[in-house]
Amino acid sequence: MGSDAISIQNLEKGFKHKQVIAPLSLAIPKGQLMGLLGPSGCGKTTLIKMIMGMLKPDKGTIQVFDFIVPHQQLLKDIGYMAQSDALYLDLTGEENLHFFAKLYRLPKKEQLERVAYAANLVRLTDDLSLKVTNYSGGMKRRLSLAIALIQNPQLLILDEPTVGIDPVLKKEIWQELIRLKEEEQKTILVTTHAMDEAERCDQLAMLRSGHIIAQGTPQALKEHYQAKDFDEVFLKAGGDAQ
Numbered sequence: 001m002g003s004d005a006i007s008i009q010n011l012e013k014g015f016k017h018k019q020v021i022a023p024l025s026l027a028i029p030k031g032q033l034m035g036l037l038g039p040s041g042c043g044k045t046t047l048i049k050m051i052m053g054m055l056k057p058d059k060g061t062i063q064v065f066d067f068i069v070p071h072q073q074l075l076k077d078i079g080y081m082a083q084s085d086a087l088y089l090d091l092t093g094e095e096n097l098h099f100f101a102k103l104y105r106l107p108k109k110e111q112l113e114r115v116a117y118a119a120n121l122v123r124l125t126d127d128l129s130l131k132v133t134n135y136s137g138g139m140k141r142r143l144s145l146a147i148a149l150i151q152n153p154q155l156l157i158l159d160e161p162t163v164g165i166d167p168v169l170k171k172e173i174w175q176e177l178i179r180l181k182e183e184e185q186k187t188i189l190v191t192t193h194a195m196d197e198a199e200r201c202d203q204l205a206m207l208r209s210g211h212i213i214a215q216g217t218p219q220a221l222k223e224h225y226q227a228k229d230f231d232e233v234f235l236k237a238g239g240d241a242q
């Protein structure tokens with residue numbers, strides 16, 4: 001088994017006449033927390049959907065652990081939180097969590113443990129018996145995050161996981177992501193627009209028009225570009241070029 005969780009080679013994707021992912025190569029080592037940064041429309045979600053096997057690349061290959069995407073085994077290995085919530089509104093929070101736990105064929109005892117763990121992590125334990133249609137936007141995001149963790153996957157792919165979540169819970173969620181990485185050796189790929197979140201990543205990849213224009217640790221990027229923050233790194237790395 002190689003040392004990378006995700007290995008992307010010469011990936012390309014376009015829609016109609018628009019090239020969204022230009023040739024792009026990227027490796028994410030196992031056990032690393034990688035942040036994907038870039039302006040709206042630069043191709044972050046498109047890239048993630050290809051890693052998930054939900055979109056077919058025009059060219060290039062993606063390997064996740066030992067498998068070339070798409071592969072059925074990977075469904076269990078990857079916890080995915082999409083930008084828009086995909087929840088059953090007529091079911092309660094608890095029923096949603098059990099539905100996904102069953103989908104992954106977790107044994108009954110583990111199912112109960114994982115549902116309790118995931119609900120507690122996102123502070124939804126007291127609201128589990130409410131129908132999701134009565135949840136606030138932030139509660140739905142929290143439930144989506146809990147679902148991404150339900151099968152205890154080795155790789156977490158989170159598309160803007162803390163949008164609409166209050167600062168206190170956001171801090172707790174980040175503490176848990178870092179714990180998952182450090183104590184359980186999870187690999188985490190997260191997209192974000194929040195600079196404080198970018199700071200907490202091991203590595204950052206900055207995307208513009210489907211290209212990676214800068215990559216490195218948060219500290220190294222700021223030093224290299226003599227920038228005070230990541231907005232400045234982005235601009236100095238060519239992020240303002242058309």
Ligand SMILES: Nc1ncnc2c1ncn2[C@@H]1O[C@H](COP(=O)(O)OP(=O)(O)OP(=O)(O)O)[C@@H](O)[C@H]1O
Pocket residue numbers: 015016020038039040041042043044045046047083
């Ligand atoms: N199915 C599709 N058909 C046509 N164009 C698409 C499709 N999906 C994405 N695009 C286009 O591809 C570009 C990249 O979109 P994408 O959602 O990957 O951006 P993003 O970086 O995730 O943006 P945001 O930060 O706003 O979520 C956009 O111009 C978008 O309109």
